[in-house]
Amino acid sequence: MRIVVTGGGGFLAQKLVQSLLIRGFLADTKGRRQEIEKLVLFDLTFAEKDVLDDPRLEYRAGDVCDPAQVREAMIAADSVFHLAAVVSADAEANFDRGMRVNLDGTRNVLEACRVGTSAGNAVMKLVYTSSIAVYGGEEVIDDRTAATPLNSYGSQKAAGELLLNDYSRKGYIDGRGLRLPTIIVRPGKPNKAASSFASSIIREPLTGKSTVCPVSPDSHMPVLSPRRVIEALIHAHDLPGESFHPWRVLLLGGIAPTVGELVEALGHRAGKRFADLIEWEPDQFIQCIVNSWPKRLEAKRAEVLGFQRDSSVEEIIEQFIEEELAGKLPHLA
């Protein structure tokens, strides 16, 4: 199989690619296990440190906003994981950029898959990452909750969902969309997502750095760990297309701890001195956004389809320590 991953230089894509290389196969449209022969990573740039040495990998520089580049990258692909996106706070601050990448970019991918399919190949699978940012402030979200986003990122993602579903219904692609909760703990540096702090309050202390928590301890956040997200992307890819009928977009479940619970678990696992690296500096802007996030996700459909959530905040913290710190905590000065 030939697999394309857009946003291939990003954190999720790297995790996905590592998993796929180890796994070595994916299910094709008929559910048959097929070897992964080529994994094309498509992104504007790639950090040199992230480039892996595997003959199956192809690093392809290109812009998801350029229809021709996208089309070319997807020639003869069997499946596409479309992860390229402008994140929430960035899409909010740079409206046109968000529209171009999140909406037009997605359309370019949809069209490239359609062209690939109409060239006589099997219908191309497309795994699309949407977000719970599509919701509009409800406390409890379930599979029937309407997408009425109150931010540009969510609006663009929700528009992409509609197209993903319609392209699938028309038989142009075989699409599968996932509405992801906040992903913690992200490695690396804080990004421009409004939810960036959710990772920072675990990652920064555990790497010996101080950080600021801009929201109150009783703020709820529905979260999913990187490992669970990667499992979900692969599971969504491998499920038969009919599983998603008639609506190709699925809410993923996740636990929704409070920020206080997260920090408490951090203290238990690593010690109070690590938790003390968090300074509490309320930011009304971010608090306001976080207040609009759901406090509970009732993702029955995902559960029935076999998607897994994390069982506890402890598990999420442990995962970060294992995967990103090789199991070791730093010595605090």
Add this chain to the structure above:
Amino acid sequence: MRIVVTGGGGFLAQKLVQSLLIRGFLADTKGRRQEIEKLVLFDLTFAEKDVLDDPRLEYRAGDVCDPAQVREAMIAADSVFHLAAVVSADAEANFDRGMRVNLDGTRNVLEACRVGTSAGNAVMKLVYTSSIAVYGGEEVIDDRTAATPLNSYGSQKAAGELLLNDYSRKGYIDGRGLRLPTIIVRPGKPNKAASSFASSIIREPLTGKSTVCPVSPDSHMPVLSPRRVIEALIHAHDLPGESFHPWRVLLLGGIAPTVGELVEALGHRAGKRFADLIEWEPDQFIQCIVNSWPKRLEAKRAEVLGFQRDSSVEEIIEQFIEEELAGKLPHLA
């Protein structure tokens, strides 16, 4: 005020324009009653018979798919009624055309309003016509029902809604979207909407012509009359923007008679010979689409905001006889 109506050559636009010319005013963004000085009708072409002689009217040929033409038409406009669309069966048969007109066309209008606003004018009002085609087969629809369309027209309209809302939230426009039920009785000829028969089974007999009903008498259809739709468009325009907060799109109510009830009412009003002009020829394709339409609309929000629905099928039939037949039925041979 300077008002632009896209799809200005269409049936709804003509009705709207007639109403606006008689009324003579609309509310501006501050709720102040302002005289309508110019009404710009924007469409690909205009039928000569439809062209009215009024100094306030400007007929402007142009393509909603052309950003520059749209921008130019909307220079210095205060409000836009965006009615241009490719209807359901057409959008289904011609996917790319539907995307171009219904989605890209809407984006052109949104951008033109945004440019107009950023030029230092007051925020432009935009009334957007969406449809209950955004729903995905639920029997009962209410204000919280998710838009999960199973047709291209509905998908494109729902994507437009998301953008309308986000442009409004950003302060780029002052948008108001209405999800319209099936509009009956449309004058003129059958069109390419899957719901076209719903008007034909009243209009054709009442103009002395035979027609075919492709669905069973027990099929439900949520309907609204042209008069109520025009009232709704004007009401949506004149309401304060805050009325729509935080979600700029509104489900309109309507009665949902069965096809049998419609035909029975036709027989009562006009006589059995008229009803006998309907031939019943089941068409599985159309029956299937109609089966997916809601059987009841619970549009509380619209009711609270003062939108009116028709009270009976008799009223709808009477309206057609009055407005389109000058109160007179033809003599049947």
